[in-house]
Amino acid sequence: MSKDFIRNNIRRLRFNADEMTQQELADRVGASRQTIVAIEKGKYSPSLELAFKIALTFEVPIGDVFSYEPENK
Amino acid sequence: MSYREKENIVNIFSTLLITSVFAWKVYQKHLAGSIELNDNFQTWGIVFLIFAGVSIVARIVIYIIFHIINAIATREEDIPKEDERDKLIKLKATRNSHYTFSVGFFLAIIALAIGWPTYWLFILFVISGVISELIDNGSQMYYYRKGV
Structure with a gap:
């Protein structure tokens, strides 16, 4: 069920954006x-x-927010 | 616990409460002889239609009470708007619910085929309806907790 192979940097990006809340x-x-x-x-x-x-929202390319890691890696 | 999870718990509770109370009332009337349920299709039709009406009204009342209590407890008056994740979860839960009801429907047909009395068709419809409703709400809670 988990989509762990799609990573994201949202938490870091929120922090850098004046500690934007969820x-x-x-x-x-x-x-x-x-x-x-x-x-x-x-x-x-x-x-x-x-x-x-x-x-x-963060004014960054989508690749800076999400990255995909294949399951077999 | 999120609003959606609480909503599902209330739905499970109301499904069990409404169905069991209504089924008990109908059974008591059947025992008393005021309605005949054995092989009278018309009576079953009337009972199902009344159940649909009673169920809708009771659910609306229970939902309003839940919303009022939730608003007092959490001080949040607005109902959270439904976004794409909510819709996806609802869709998957509905799929699970339909599979469950399909199995119940199939079992009811098998019951007819092996010669069980006709009223078992309707009883199995009610049982599979309740179970599929529980699967619907249970699935939603599972997907909200574990991810979708």
Whole structure:
């Protein structure tokens, strides 16, 4: 069930963005705080649209937010 | 515990409560002889329609009470808006629920085929309906906890 092979740097990016809270990020991308929590913990892989919204919020390329590691690595 | 998880617990509770109370009332009426359920399809149809109505009204009342209590306890009046993760979880839970009901439906047909009395068809429909509802809410809680 876990999507651990998709890594993300959201926690670090939030910290660098004036310690943005999970709720603030959720409001900006139109998701719930629980969804942001689940993404950060690797329990949910967001849709491409939501992933782009998160990247745009931090003004970084999507590859700086999410990275994919194949399971067999 | 998130609002969605609490909502699912309330749904499980209300499913069990409403179905068991209604089934008990109908069974008592059957024992008293005021309704005939053995092989009377029309009565079963009426009972199912009344159950649908009672169930909808009772669920609305229980949901309003839950929302009021939740708003007082958490001081959050707004219902969290449904996002893509909520929709995906609901979709997967509905799939699990439909599989469960399909199995129940199949068992009911088998019961008819092997010569069980016709009323077992309806009883098995009710049982599989309740179980599929529990699977729906249980699945949602599982996906919220473990990830989807």
